[in-house]
Amino acid sequence: MILVHGLGNSKDRWLRDDRSSLRDSLLAAGIGVFAIDLRFHGERSGANDYQNPVFLTFGDSLFVRSRDMAIQST
Structure with a gap:
């Protein structure tokens, strides 16, 4: 089973x-x-200069498109 953390965790x-x-x-x-770090989280946070992944994720166009699709489906 793959264990994935929440948006602000690792x-x-x-x-x-x-x-x-x-x-x-x-x-x-x-x-x-098997526990993994998502993009910009945990050990991978060095790639984002240790910025808070919550702010980086909300700026990601894939996230924005996914969010908009979810909003439109309700």
Whole structure:
């Protein structure tokens, strides 16, 4: 299972004690887990000069197009 963090977090979120129950439950059930950092997050934040990824994501045209499609579908 691929574990993905929220907009303002990183893959390290899944290593913290407050998030370990989901990870540990999956592992106990024999389900492999893989945590990734999204673009501009965590270890990849060096590529964005350590700026807050929330602000970078909202400026990304793909995000804006996706958001607009979701708004128009409601």
